[in-house]
Amino acid sequence: MKHFYLLVILIFSIEVQGQKQRKFTPLDSIPTYGYTLSNHWKWHAGDNPLWAKHDFNDSLWEKLQVAESIEEFPELREAEIAWFRRPIQVTQNLVNQPLSISVKQMGASEIYLDGNLIHKLGVVSKNPEREQTDVNTTALPIVLSDTNKHILAVRYSFTKENFYYPGTNSETFHLRIHNAKDIGEFLEDQTNRTAGFYYFFTGIFLLFAILHFSFYASNKTRKVSLSLGLTMLALTLAFFLRSLESYQQEISSKELYGLLSVITTYSGVFLINVSLYQYLNQKFGVIFYIQAFLVTGSMFSYIFNLNLPWSIDSWLPFLLLFIDFIRVSILADRRKDSNAKVPIYSLLVVACCAILAIIVLFIEGSTGNGTGSIILNFGIVLIIIMFFSIPIGLSLSLVREYTRTHQALTKKLIEVEKLSAENLAHEQEKQQILAAQNEILEKQVAERTGELARSLEELKATQTQLIQSEKLASLGELTAGIAHEIQNPLNFVNNFSELSKELIEELEEERSKDKAKRDESLEEELLGDIAQNLEKINHHGKRASSIVKGMLEHSRASTGKKEPTDVNALAEEYLRLAYHGIRAKDKSFNADFKANLDASVLKVPLITQDFGRVLLNLINNAFYAVKDMQGKGLVVVSTRKSDNEIEIRVSDNGTGIPEHIKAKIFQPFFTTKPTGQGTGLGLSLAYDIITKGHGGTLEVETKEREGTTFIIKLPYL
Amino acid sequence: MKILVVDDEEDVRTLFQQRFRREIRAGEFDFAFSGSGEEALTYLEGQDSEAVLILSDINMPGMSGLELLKQIRTTSPTAPPIIMMITAYGDEESHSQALKLGANDFLTKPLDFGELKQKLISSI
Structure with a gap:
C-alpha cells in the first residue's frame, strides 16, 4: 500500500520537478489534466487584508513550496494563519477564456484576485472554533480579462486544534489551473482513481474475508483461514477507510481515517506474513519476530514521518518480508510441503508486475501526459496486483487446497465405502462362522442335554426303584405282621362258620324232636348265636380284607x-x-x-x-x-x-x-x-x-x- | 374245671363259649378270659390259683404269653399245674422256649377244637 502511495507521489514529483526549473512565464496553454501553480509563491505569517492588494510589495516575503504536507512547513503551523501570494498572467490565447482552478488543501482559505475575494473554501479564522477546514477538491471558475500580471492572494488558516499525523502526505495547499471544459474530466478521473479503486478493492477483500472466515467457521483447526480472513478484513478496512477519507470535508476526520487506513494497511501486510507462516507450517521463530518488529517500526516511522537515511524504513522491512517469503517457501519445499510453490508463484507475479509497473510508469513519467492517462491507471492496477498477489495467491491456493481436500475426501469416501463393504462382507463371513459354530455348539449342547436328560431319567428311575425298595422293605417288615393279622381274622371266620354249621345242625336236630320235647329257649339261643356268628364272620372278613387292601395300597404307587x-x-x-x-x-x-x-x-x-x-x-x-x-x-x-x-x-x-x-x-x-x-x-x-x-x-x-x-x-x- | 384263656383278641371269648357250649352247659368246663398277660396275672392272684389250666396266646402286646408263662412258673411254681401255649407262628424256637419255660403243651393256630377238647379232658 505504501508503495502504492510512494509510487503515486513519485509520479507527481517527476512532474513537479519537471516544472521547478522554469522561469515565471505567462500561461499560454493548459494541458487537459491542468497545470499546477506550484512555483513563484511567497508567503507571510499573520493576517492583514491589505496583503490581498495588487500593489502590495511582497518582495521581503519568503519563497514558498506549498504543495507539501503541513509537517514540512513548521512556520505556517506555528503561525496558524498566513497569506500566500503569486503572480498570474496569461497570453492572448487565454484572455477571457473560461478557466477553472482546483484546490487541494488541509486548512481553510480565501482566494483573492487583485484584492478581490473570488472564492471561499471553508471559514478562515485563527479561532479554532470559528475555523472550518475544507479539504474537498472543488472547481472554481476564474477569468483573466487581459494579459497583464495579476496577483493571486490566498488567506490561509490551519489552527493547531486540527488533527493530522506527521506522515500524512496531504498537501498544505495545491492549486491547479484548468481549462473550464477540462475540469469535469479531471475531477472525474480523480474520483475514479480513489472511490472506484477503493470500492473495487474493498469489495474484493471483503469477499475474500467472508470466504476465509467461512472456511474457518467450517474447520476451526485451519488457523490459516482465520489469519487470512483477518488479513483480508484488515485490507478491506484499509481500502474502506481510504474511501471514507476521500469523502471527508474536515481535515481532522480525513486525517483520522487516513491514519486508521495506514494502520490497517500495515496490519494487513503483517498478517499476510503470519498467514504465510501458518500456511506453510513454519514456526514463528526469531526471524518472524524481527520482521514483526521491523514492520511495526516502519509503520511508526511512516506515521511520525521519521526521515531515516536512504528511507530504509520504507523499503527494508518489506524487502526483508519478501526475502522471508522466499526463505519460508524454500524451507517448505524442502519439507515437501505441497503448498510451498504457491508463494513463489505469487512472488513471480509480484516481480513481473513490479517490472511492468516500473516500465509503464517510466513511460508515463517520460511522456508526461498527466494523471488521467490509461497507462497510469494500468500502472496503478499493476502495482496493486503486484502488491496483493501474495494474499490473493494464498487465498486462491487455499481454495485450491480445499478443492484438493474435497477431492481427496471424495476419494477417501469411496475407499471408505469400499472398505466398509469389504468389512461388511467380512462381518457377514464372521457371522456365518459364528452361526456355524453356534449350530455346532447347540448340537453339542443338545447332545449333552440329551445325555443329562437320560442320566436324569436313569436317576429318576433309580430313585423310583429306591422308593419302591424302601416301600418293599417296609412291606417286608410288615409281611409277617400282616400274615398274623390276616391269619387271626381268617381263623375267626373259619371257626365261626364251622360253629354256625354246628349250631344249625343242632337247631335242626332240636326241631326234628316232638313239639313237647322241643326246647324253645335253646332254639332261640342257637338262632341268636348263629346271627352273632354271622356278624363276627362278616366283621373278621372285613378286617382281613381291609388289611389286604392296606397292604396293596402300601405297595402301590401313590x-x-x-x-x-x-x-x-x-x-x-x-x-x-x-x-x-x-x-x-x-x-x-x-x-x-x-x-x-x-x-x-x-x-x-x-x-x-x-x-x-x-x-x-x-x-x-x-x-x-x-x-x-x-x-x-x-x-x-x-x-x-x-x-x-x-x-x-x-x-x-x-x-x-x-x-x-x-x-x-x-x-x-x-x-x-x-x-x-x-x-x-x-x-x-x-x-x-x-x-x-x-x-x-x-x-x-x-x-x-x-x-x-x-x-x-x-x-x- | 376252671380254664383261663389269655388272648388279646376279644372274639376268642365268644369262640370258646360257643365251641364248648355243650361242655359249659353240662358244667364240664368253666372258662375265664383275660385280654393280656398282665390281666391274667391279676386274675390269677385274685382267684388264688382256682384255675387249673391256662391257655395262653404268645403274641400279645405288652407282656407276651411266654413272659406270662415265665412269671407264673417263677413266682408261683406250684400252681396251676397245666399251662398250654398257643401261637399263630408254629416256629420251633417259640415251641422249645415255651417248653423250656415250663409249658405243658404247645398248640398252633388255627386251633383244632376237637383235639383241644381231648387234651383238656385228658389233662383234667
Missing part, C-alpha cells in the same frame, strides 16, 4: 389324591401292624404299645397310602428304638386336635437320637442301621410327604436314653 381319612383308625391299624411285623421277624422282641386317640379328630383329607407309610415308618423306628429294653419299651401314638391343626405324635422311651445325628436324620440315604437293613430313605420320604405333600410339619424331640417323639402337624381346614 395316586397323590387326598381322600378323607380316619387318622385315628389309620394310626391304630399301623401300630398293630408294625408291632406284629417286628414280632414276626424277631421272636424275642417284646414291647408295649398304646394309642391315645382324640375322638374329636374327624376324617382328614390325606393321601392315605403316603401318610400311612409315614406313620408306619415312624412307628417302626419307635419300635426299633425300644427293641433292646426287654419288654419295658413303650411306643405311644397319640392324636390331638387343636383349633387349626391336627397333631400326631409317635413317641418311644427308647435310646434317643444323639445330637450329631439328629441334624442328619431327614437327609436321604442316612441310616444308622447296619448295611442292607435300611435304605436311609424312610425319614427323608416321610419328611417330603408331610411337608410337600400335605403342607404340614415334621419335627423331632429327642433326648438320649430317654426317648424320641416325632410330631406331625397337619393344617386342619
Whole structure:
C-alpha cells in the first residue's frame, strides 16, 4: 500500500520537478489534466487584508513550496494563519477564456484576485472554533480579462486544534489551473482513481474475508483461514477507510481515517506474513519476530514521518518480508510441503508486475501526459496486483487446497465405502462362522442335554426303584405282621362258620324232636348265636380284607389324591401292624404299645397310602428304638386336635437320637442301621410327604436314653 | 374245671363259649378270659390259683404269653399245674422256649377244637 502511495507521489514529483526549473512565464496553454501553480509563491505569517492588494510589495516575503504536507512547513503551523501570494498572467490565447482552478488543501482559505475575494473554501479564522477546514477538491471558475500580471492572494488558516499525523502526505495547499471544459474530466478521473479503486478493492477483500472466515467457521483447526480472513478484513478496512477519507470535508476526520487506513494497511501486510507462516507450517521463530518488529517500526516511522537515511524504513522491512517469503517457501519445499510453490508463484507475479509497473510508469513519467492517462491507471492496477498477489495467491491456493481436500475426501469416501463393504462382507463371513459354530455348539449342547436328560431319567428311575425298595422293605417288615393279622381274622371266620354249621345242625336236630320235647329257649339261643356268628364272620372278613387292601395300597404307587381319612383308625391299624411285623421277624422282641386317640379328630383329607407309610415308618423306628429294653419299651401314638391343626405324635422311651445325628436324620440315604437293613430313605420320604405333600410339619424331640417323639402337624381346614 | 384263656383278641371269648357250649352247659368246663398277660396275672392272684389250666396266646402286646408263662412258673411254681401255649407262628424256637419255660403243651393256630377238647379232658 505504501508503495502504492510512494509510487503515486513519485509520479507527481517527476512532474513537479519537471516544472521547478522554469522561469515565471505567462500561461499560454493548459494541458487537459491542468497545470499546477506550484512555483513563484511567497508567503507571510499573520493576517492583514491589505496583503490581498495588487500593489502590495511582497518582495521581503519568503519563497514558498506549498504543495507539501503541513509537517514540512513548521512556520505556517506555528503561525496558524498566513497569506500566500503569486503572480498570474496569461497570453492572448487565454484572455477571457473560461478557466477553472482546483484546490487541494488541509486548512481553510480565501482566494483573492487583485484584492478581490473570488472564492471561499471553508471559514478562515485563527479561532479554532470559528475555523472550518475544507479539504474537498472543488472547481472554481476564474477569468483573466487581459494579459497583464495579476496577483493571486490566498488567506490561509490551519489552527493547531486540527488533527493530522506527521506522515500524512496531504498537501498544505495545491492549486491547479484548468481549462473550464477540462475540469469535469479531471475531477472525474480523480474520483475514479480513489472511490472506484477503493470500492473495487474493498469489495474484493471483503469477499475474500467472508470466504476465509467461512472456511474457518467450517474447520476451526485451519488457523490459516482465520489469519487470512483477518488479513483480508484488515485490507478491506484499509481500502474502506481510504474511501471514507476521500469523502471527508474536515481535515481532522480525513486525517483520522487516513491514519486508521495506514494502520490497517500495515496490519494487513503483517498478517499476510503470519498467514504465510501458518500456511506453510513454519514456526514463528526469531526471524518472524524481527520482521514483526521491523514492520511495526516502519509503520511508526511512516506515521511520525521519521526521515531515516536512504528511507530504509520504507523499503527494508518489506524487502526483508519478501526475502522471508522466499526463505519460508524454500524451507517448505524442502519439507515437501505441497503448498510451498504457491508463494513463489505469487512472488513471480509480484516481480513481473513490479517490472511492468516500473516500465509503464517510466513511460508515463517520460511522456508526461498527466494523471488521467490509461497507462497510469494500468500502472496503478499493476502495482496493486503486484502488491496483493501474495494474499490473493494464498487465498486462491487455499481454495485450491480445499478443492484438493474435497477431492481427496471424495476419494477417501469411496475407499471408505469400499472398505466398509469389504468389512461388511467380512462381518457377514464372521457371522456365518459364528452361526456355524453356534449350530455346532447347540448340537453339542443338545447332545449333552440329551445325555443329562437320560442320566436324569436313569436317576429318576433309580430313585423310583429306591422308593419302591424302601416301600418293599417296609412291606417286608410288615409281611409277617400282616400274615398274623390276616391269619387271626381268617381263623375267626373259619371257626365261626364251622360253629354256625354246628349250631344249625343242632337247631335242626332240636326241631326234628316232638313239639313237647322241643326246647324253645335253646332254639332261640342257637338262632341268636348263629346271627352273632354271622356278624363276627362278616366283621373278621372285613378286617382281613381291609388289611389286604392296606397292604396293596402300601405297595402301590401313590395316586397323590387326598381322600378323607380316619387318622385315628389309620394310626391304630399301623401300630398293630408294625408291632406284629417286628414280632414276626424277631421272636424275642417284646414291647408295649398304646394309642391315645382324640375322638374329636374327624376324617382328614390325606393321601392315605403316603401318610400311612409315614406313620408306619415312624412307628417302626419307635419300635426299633425300644427293641433292646426287654419288654419295658413303650411306643405311644397319640392324636390331638387343636383349633387349626391336627397333631400326631409317635413317641418311644427308647435310646434317643444323639445330637450329631439328629441334624442328619431327614437327609436321604442316612441310616444308622447296619448295611442292607435300611435304605436311609424312610425319614427323608416321610419328611417330603408331610411337608410337600400335605403342607404340614415334621419335627423331632429327642433326648438320649430317654426317648424320641416325632410330631406331625397337619393344617386342619 | 376252671380254664383261663389269655388272648388279646376279644372274639376268642365268644369262640370258646360257643365251641364248648355243650361242655359249659353240662358244667364240664368253666372258662375265664383275660385280654393280656398282665390281666391274667391279676386274675390269677385274685382267684388264688382256682384255675387249673391256662391257655395262653404268645403274641400279645405288652407282656407276651411266654413272659406270662415265665412269671407264673417263677413266682408261683406250684400252681396251676397245666399251662398250654398257643401261637399263630408254629416256629420251633417259640415251641422249645415255651417248653423250656415250663409249658405243658404247645398248640398252633388255627386251633383244632376237637383235639383241644381231648387234651383238656385228658389233662383234667
